[in-house]
Amino acid sequence: MEASIFIKNAIIFLENGEEVNGGLWLEAGKIKSILPGKDLPTQLPESVQIMDAANLKAIPGFIDGHIHGANGADTMDATEEALNAVASLLPEEGTTSFLATTITQSHENIDKALINVANYKNKRGKAEMIGVHLEGPFVEKSKAGAQPLAYIKKPDLDQFNKWQEISGSHIRTITMAPEHDKDGSFIGALSENGINVSAGHTDAGFAGIKKAVEQGVAQLTHLCNAMNGIHHRDIGAVGAAFQLKNLSAELIADGIHVVPEMLQLIYNNIGSDRLILITDAMRAKGLPAGDYELGGQPVKVTEDRAVLEDGTLAGSILKMIDGARMMINLDGVTLQDVIKMASVNPAKQIGVYDRKGSIAEGKDADILLVDNDFNIQYTICRGEIAFKGE
Numbered sequence: 001m002e003a004s005i006f007i008k009n010a011i012i013f014l015e016n017g018e019e020v021n022g023g024l025w026l027e028a029g030k031i032k033s034i035l036p037g038k039d040l041p042t043q044l045p046e047s048v049q050i051m052d053a054a055n056l057k058a059i060p061g062f063i064d065g066h067i068h069g070a071n072g073a074d075t076m077d078a079t080e081e082a083l084n085a086v087a088s089l090l091p092e093e094g095t096t097s098f099l100a101t102t103i104t105q106s107h108e109n110i111d112k113a114l115i116n117v118a119n120y121k122n123k124r125g126k127a128e129m130i131g132v133h134l135e136g137p138f139v140e141k142s143k144a145g146a147q148p149l150a151y152i153k154k155p156d157l158d159q160f161n162k163w164q165e166i167s168g169s170h171i172r173t174i175t176m177a178p179e180h181d182k183d184g185s186f187i188g189a190l191s192e193n194g195i196n197v198s199a200g201h202t203d204a205g206f207a208g209i210k211k212a213v214e215q216g217v218a219q220l221t222h223l224c225n226a227m228n229g230i231h232h233r234d235i236g237a238v239g240a241a242f243q244l245k246n247l248s249a250e251l252i253a254d255g256i257h258v259v260p261e262m263l264q265l266i267y268n269n270i271g272s273d274r275l276i277l278i279t280d281a282m283r284a285k286g287l288p289a290g291d292y293e294l295g296g297q298p299v300k301v302t303e304d305r306a307v308l309e310d311g312t313l314a315g316s317i318l319k320m321i322d323g324a325r326m327m328i329n330l331d332g333v334t335l336q337d338v339i340k341m342a343s344v345n346p347a348k349q350i351g352v353y354d355r356k357g358s359i360a361e362g363k364d365a366d367i368l369l370v371d372n373d374f375n376i377q378y379t380i381c382r383g384e385i386a387f388k389g390e
Contacts, residue, residue, distance in 0.1 A: 003384050004028075004045055009038060010053035010369065013060070013339060015358035024058060026365040029382040033361055053369050056377055059339055060358050061096025061366030062320045063346040065173060065276060066133050066222070066250055068101045068294065069283035075100040075132075076295065078112035083120050083129055089286050090127035091379040091386035093319035094342075096366035097128040097356060099172060101280075103295040104136030104147040107159070111166060118168030125384040128366075130352060131172035134163065135221070138186075139201035140177035145226040146314040147201055148295050155186040172350040175200040175221040179208050184215035191216025196350050198250070201226045202237060209240035213247050219349060222280055223249040223266065224258050225313070242269040248349055250278045251341075253323035254316050256305050264330050272337035276345045277323050282306055282315035325374055335374075 007024040012034060014020060022036040025044070035041060040050075068074055073085035083100060090098060102113050114132065122128045136147050138155040153159075155176060164171050173196040181187050190197050199212055200221025205228055209217070220227065220241055228236030235242070241249040249270065253263055257280075267275070279285070284292045284301040292299045292306070299306050299314045306314045324338045339358075347357025355364050365383035370376055379387035 004048045005051060005365075005380070005383065005385075006040065006044055006048050007051045007053050007058065007367075007369070008040065010056055010058040012058045012359060013336065015360040017336060024359070024365075024367065026367075026380065026383045029365055029384075031359065031361050031363050031365050031367075034359070051378070056369040056371055057335070058359060059335070059368050059370060060343040060356075061368055061379065061381065062094045062277070062324070062342040063130075063352075063357060064090070064095045064098040064279055064281075064320055065346045065350060066101050066135070066278035067098050067281050068103060068315055070281050070285035072283055072287055074283045074294070075102055075117075076105060076109060076113050078109070078116040080116065080120060083116070084123065084126070087123065087126035087129060090320075091381055092286075092376075094321045094324070094368050094376050094379055095127050096368075096379065096381045096386075097130045097352075099131050099133040099350065100129050101133040101135055104139060104144075104151045105295055106151055110137070110163065114163055114167035114170070117170050118166060125381060125386045127381055127386070130356070131170045131350065132167055133173040133175070134160075134171050135175040136201065138174075138176040138180065140179065140203045143177070143201045143203050143226045145201060146294055146297065146308055146312055148297060155181045157186050157189055160186075160190065172196055173198055173219070177202040177204070178212035178215070178217055179204045181212075181215075184212070187212060187215040187217055191218070194351060199227075199237065203228065205234045205236055206240050206243075209237050209247075210244060213240075213244055218246070218248060219276070220247065220249040222257065222278065223251050224262060225252065241266075241274075245274075248274045248276055248345065250276050252280050252316055252318060253277055253326040254304075254318040255326055257313060257316065260326070260330070263326065267327070267330055267333060272333070272340040274345070275341045276349060277320065277327065277338075277342045279318040279320055279323065280315045281318055285317040285319070321374070321376055328374060
């Protein structure tokens, strides 16, 4: 039987921005009801599990819209075991759902990864794989970062449509370099079909990004990384994120991909309504330092970062809760702001806000119980306790 849980005495951060003291009744994987006050409802089933959340805050689970792997596994492994390994680890860092993210690789290897996603069945008590972030192969070689150069291609709508079909229509986000879609037909076709088109690994300047947004680009991939920064004659893609009010931006808030001072500058200029926290994590997340791989390339992992042989950053080993902590320690950032950046905004961006991203009756019971120091005490994935803190 699916769990029935009643969480009492919580400080609940509601979808409308209000904070109430009360209870959450979770049943059949959903939030059945939200009840202010300390009283238990009289109609609770005998089998219900009562959880006392005194002095804890109930916030929506995090959504990681850009994660390649963790726990020794990678989306490109193209196995059920790999996605299980990722989904098993993520609740420890507060992530209750994620986009399995590919990397620029051969068509054959991307095919295998997408077919695996199409066949994958989410497991109870683990983070939910809610789709695919197709990162590459339609990117700019001069801004490749850790994307393997040999497999970079020009935008190809027929190829994308084939990938979308074999993925079971699971591709929700694509990272591409808009300057290679000269007439905007590729961007326009994807945008019209509800795909979150994200400009990344791009050499476009401000004018190019502005044009791409007019064509349907809605997001920037890992802001500041693998794109043009601010210059006094061309404010570049980063400046576009500051200036274009209908453009959202992913952010790796690990203090390495983007230093804390730049995180503060970004927040001061963009605020919490258009920023989306991601990890861009690779398979070494959750494992000791050592030698790993990303996209078939050797990666050296230390205590705080993952790099290619030439020192290029190769994804991260960031945990979502640590990125959230990094942001909440900035000036002017509240817990409500973090909820927007880690839960609300990603849900809206990929079209799942009707069931995820906030605490509201009828939505999936993806909930974190955190203490006053922002330590996770419980992670609940679709109504099941998936992680319990110390």
